[in-house]
Amino acid sequence: MLDRHLPLRDQIAAKQGNRLMPAMQCLLFRCAMNDPSDVSGLEALFDDGKVEPGEVVAILGKTEGNGCVNDFSRGYAVASLRALLARRMNIGVDATAHVPMVMSGGVEGGISPHFLIFAVRETTRECEGLSLALGVAATRKFEPWEIGRMAQVNETARAVREAMASASIRSASDVHLVQIKCPLLTQQRINHGLAEGIASVTEDTYSSMGFSRGASALGVALALGELEDADLSDDVICRDFGKWSGRASTSAGNELDHNEIIVLGNSPDWASDDVISHAVMNDAIDVDALHDVLATLKLQTERQLDADKSRRIKAVIAKAEPSTSSLIRGSRHIMWDDSDINPTRHARALVGGVLAGVIGRTDLFISGGAEHQGPDGGGPVAVIASRS
Amino acid sequence: MLDRHLPLRDQIAAKQGNRLMPAMQCLLFRCAMNDPSDVSGLEALFDDGKVEPGEVVAILGKTEGNGCVNDFSRGYAVASLRALLARRMNIGVDATAHVPMVMSGGVEGGISPHFLIFAVRETTRECEGLSLALGVAATRKFEPWEIGRMAQVNETARAVREAMASASIRSASDVHLVQIKCPLLTQQRINHGLAEGIASVTEDTYSSMGFSRGASALGVALALGELEDADLSDDVICRDFGKWSGRASTSAGNELDHNEIIVLGNSPDWASDDVISHAVMNDAIDVDALHDVLATLKLQTERQLDADKSRRIKAVIAKAEPSTSSLIRGSRHIMWDDSDINPTRHARALVGGVLAGVIGRTDLFISGGAEHQGPDGGGPVAVIASRS
């Protein structure tokens, strides 16, 4: 079992008695799920010996709730995953907290519910060039008044750099996705701040989610050099959406009071068949951004990926959010005006269709809530694919 | 004002005193709408002299209701359009019934609400090859027990052939889309049939919509030679979904008791910049079908259509329906299981994204309810585009 507070490379080396470790390998498995509690896919991986429970370092999940306030499919999936890990590792459920789990609700349109299981082990294999690398880190606990303000931005940037180091990712340009789970403000936390005499950035718990996601994304931009200190201040957060990261994907949840950070990139210290790449969609139908990513992965295609190439796709991770202008290329969308279906549900369905048309698959990790994560109405799209 | 019961060519000739008519021209305008009652786009066309009220022969509309039972955006749009036509032609609202109007509710994802206005006039221009041609026809009134049975199939086939003749479309292979509005069974109609001693195909009014759409689509298949008499019987309708038309698009409404038929194709007797083409999507993410259509229109593209080509697209008309297997290429979709969002709403959002990714526009006419209209989970996609 790995400790998130030590560099992965050092830990694995330590486990091996410090003998020369050729490289680390990041394993990625995609498991379909029949409902939020269906962890049979991961169970089968354990049973078939494809991965050890202790090797699992992070799990992303696309679950079939509404992705909004009363989406219990996320918590249910996490509880089911943690129960399985605890059972297989013979530890308490609380002891599985070292594995960050980011569940994104909402599989609108044709998106297929699935888990992305990341595991790490050492390997004797050798690869030319860079391979998929993963690092995790956590920020310190935030005070209520820090959320959505520069304190969260700066501490997030620090932790992103820590995760990069832990992953032996040598250059910011080798980072292609930073997935973050961040806290929100509950009424209780807001009141706690007020008792200390410090007002929070907002008194509305729902809008605190946006502030936390936005500040976390700006922290990524700062760590990766997409923005500089001088670009940022409290007034920028959730106000100046012209400033953004093209590699951040953040989601807020009420089960934590700090940020959990998963950095994905490529590194020469890792060896596997997989690499990651990304680009930024300028709007929700900017499919050419995906074509750009595929080209860097030697998966260029004129139409839809053929079956052989489609099989090489290990994961597609993208953000979706309605444009605030209510327009896409000058044509009106109704996402903000529909009181029956939440705007982010429309946006995920749309981006899911745009990407599935090229990829030829529907098990895509598309999440909503894209403050400062790409331009208004657009967002990052990252692809992990095997070399052959 | 044209009479739908006479061939368009003859009527226009008659209006011209039977002097030699070089050709007919089918005009197609796409008007955005801000809400279902917003007919300002059509009004501007009248005011700017781009089209005369009496030249309008058919209107399709993508309106922003839920596209299901309680979608009043369709009736509201039709009432608003008919009030405008009546005012501009100085006739009663009822007298506008000669213009078939097919409203499809549901603009999920990024689909943009819009009208497609078809108008016909004579022209002295000459075009090489075939141009967009349009014909309309109506069946006789159906008895309640005929709906969803072979009587509806056969009479629809007859009327489709009549509309083809009226449009001077010479070969079934030149027909690329048959848009039909068909009746449904109300409790009253079912009871009327029972009083005559003849049971309807179903006692459920909602499922009668599917039967009526399915029988109408099979009528198209029969008229166009996609299926033969021997292929069809009452038992096939809404049971053997392996039999279908690749050019039918049918929708059911409770405001009529017969079928209204709009045939779109290409003909040498018409002259305009526009042509139509179509293909069949094998499933909801079969974007290559769209690439095939674009290739026949000399709009082939490796990625998204560039701005110049995108502007040449005059209309995109497609059907969307969840696959009954709950799978897309082996991955589960949740459209049938979602009790918060109707399955057809998911399907429209998905297909809208798939097509918008290539077309680079979101004002696409994508409608649900695809019984016998293409293979299970797929459906026809037709594009009208200008030659340059």
Place this chain on the structure above:
Amino acid sequence: MLDRHLPLRDQIAAKQGNRLMPAMQCLLFRCAMNDPSDVSGLEALFDDGKVEPGEVVAILGKTEGNGCVNDFSRGYAVASLRALLARRMNIGVDATAHVPMVMSGGVEGGISPHFLIFAVRETTRECEGLSLALGVAATRKFEPWEIGRMAQVNETARAVREAMASASIRSASDVHLVQIKCPLLTQQRINHGLAEGIASVTEDTYSSMGFSRGASALGVALALGELEDADLSDDVICRDFGKWSGRASTSAGNELDHNEIIVLGNSPDWASDDVISHAVMNDAIDVDALHDVLATLKLQTERQLDADKSRRIKAVIAKAEPSTSSLIRGSRHIMWDDSDINPTRHARALVGGVLAGVIGRTDLFISGGAEHQGPDGGGPVAVIASRS
């Protein structure tokens, strides 16, 4: 046809050649509707000679849309009603603007869609005591920066007093309901204000609806003496919800730029079988408020109204809104947390059930958006009933 800018009494007197008019009579008809365009109930009243088109002075309607942003059932119903009035009075549709129409969308739970048609005529009948009286008035047009501020409050108060006078209602305590339709801020209006250098109360068009409803309700409270000038300031509006009217029912729409006001009360100058009464529900399940109203109408009951008494109920008009505490008598409700169903939809369903249990009918006019209209989570309930 009555002119809303003159006292009703004077107009009717004028129409009668100023001969002595014994009294005015307010007629109230409740018409079921099968869909938002179904005005057959009103048509039948005309055909049966029960009311003349020119006698109609106001129409309330409970239509079956979602009652939120994209509820087109309201506009569709108004368009259908105005088309009928225009046809029957042989006037243009625009000329029917003298009849205020307030449509409230949302018939959740068991609420039944219906119109309440108010008409006025002179009568020779005599009644002891007070009878149902109705007055209408309109404010001047509001500038964008006036909406949601004291300018709207004060001008609304003035117009309410005008409507009371027009209805010959002698005392504020004889007013039992003031139904108001008020404007909202569109982006265009906000920008117009900014161009003049004056910021609006909010830049969010949706929240402007609440400000407009709230200011209008406080105007009612001022006119009726429920609050005094000293109680009110810009800072109170939509902030201090401890200040409210127990007789206001306001709704915002984007089709007008002023307030339209309908005052309902009792007056000795009117003669009919009907009287109105009201009380204030302290929370959503405060059914005893309704029992209080019924008692004043001599309709007291220990359980549900029996069929005879239920028939005497001509209209029930109430407001519904989720409590901001997310609690009802200490138990949690999920209205604010449900991202699938809008909070006001839950609230209408709940209050509809509470009232239907006592009334024994479901055609109840329950509308949402209750800022400053009764205490938090509660609201006014008014009943119009015949004496026998």
Place this chain on the structure above:
Amino acid sequence: MLDRHLPLRDQIAAKQGNRLMPAMQCLLFRCAMNDPSDVSGLEALFDDGKVEPGEVVAILGKTEGNGCVNDFSRGYAVASLRALLARRMNIGVDATAHVPMVMSGGVEGGISPHFLIFAVRETTRECEGLSLALGVAATRKFEPWEIGRMAQVNETARAVREAMASASIRSASDVHLVQIKCPLLTQQRINHGLAEGIASVTEDTYSSMGFSRGASALGVALALGELEDADLSDDVICRDFGKWSGRASTSAGNELDHNEIIVLGNSPDWASDDVISHAVMNDAIDVDALHDVLATLKLQTERQLDADKSRRIKAVIAKAEPSTSSLIRGSRHIMWDDSDINPTRHARALVGGVLAGVIGRTDLFISGGAEHQGPDGGGPVAVIASRS
């Protein structure tokens, strides 16, 4: 820990070394929950020594999902409850299967999410008359072709009688509620039947839920003498809704292949402050049925229960379902026509309001799916209350 396969009385006697047992006591606790995984209320009962984990014999829960197909709040609540029981009893989660748990999703309107915890212990107290009694039983496993047919009816009737005996309820008239959880048909089970050459009652998995609920309810009617053998046949089930039980409440789930039965009634062999009573609502707004129940519990009231009486209410359990006529007392409801909100959601909201108006509380267990459970559009309402 009690074994559901032995009469409760015998088990408790056995545990006491067969010494004379004065009586059994049925404890009932109502715990609010903040989300489906919030079992802190039950945890507090354990911590405060109010009940022992091994004493818990059944749990009902009203959870905040949509109550329809994709409602994961039910499974999440059960998983959370079983994890708590397992932890406190130091057994495996599977070993908690002896405690039947019936979760009903859907807290529309004002209904408050809550658990009803039933526990049993022996007591030395003596009560005059009958006290609340509880018995549980299970049927044998059903073959796929038995579900929704007389085999399920008859075996359910047998098990209901067994549960009555286990509860020492002496007369069918002392039974006031039979809560049943029953299986549904999955595609797999249907295929298994077909492989054996026997077709299931339906090939539609969703409609199998109704057949299973309906057959189970008719089994209750048979056991309690509400219907006789001669009244019943396969053709009655889900077809002749004039035949029903006034004391059945059944719900279908895919996690079991047999029926789990909880019988609630009154018995002289039990001693506690609580008693149960019931009546049948003739339609959704038949509040007088509730007044009848309250009268038998000496809780009659002219308006809403006052705070003292309201506190004596321990549980309210009722069924809700839209009338198939789309009418309530002649007025149209739109529950079946609303494609945005499921019909049962409307119905629960409505009945919740009707009952809350009298009870003065919102933590009411109102569940949908009422085939053969009371008359069309109505259903049973049962109340458990303390004597003082």
